[in-house]
Amino acid sequence: MSNSDEWETPLVFFDKLNDEFNFGLDPCATKDTAKCKNFYTIEDNGLEKNWNKGVVFCNPPYSQSAKWIEKCYMESKKGAICVLLIPARTDTIAFHKYIYNKAEIRFIKGRLKFSNSKNSAPFPSMIVIFKNI
Secondary structure, three states, X not given: OOXXXXXOOOHHHXXXXXXXXXXXXXXXXXXOOOOOOEEOOOOOOHHHOOOOOOEEEEOOOHHHHHHHHHHHHHHHHOOOEEEEEEEOOOOOHHHHHHHOOOOEEEEOOOOOOOOXXXXXXXXXXXXXXXXXX
16 A cells, blocks of 8 residues: 555544535545545546535645645635544644634544555554634
8 A cells, every 4th residue: 555645534534524514525536445435536636626614524636735734724614514534744834824723623542444455554644624714
């Protein structure tokens, strides 16, 4: 999995979040990994779409985390609820500019085992929740 930055969300993990949030959009998906009926693929480029004040689940390509963090933050300013699953990298500019003191943070105990991986992730993960702020 180290050759890719796309980590498919484990379905059981997603289902627990979906029970809480009732997601309507997955802007970072493939046709095979989409967790919502409405989704965008890399060709659709969810970064350029208006998320229409929806409830969004976002597990972005991790090489582009900063762009997706900013996008989720900006969409929340327009009324969307955005829930991100990202590596827990609290030392980044994006964390301090868009997440710290601006969003709810849920650190995940242990390491997630993503659906398309034989082993657990080599990094800790967190859930970041942007609400209309």
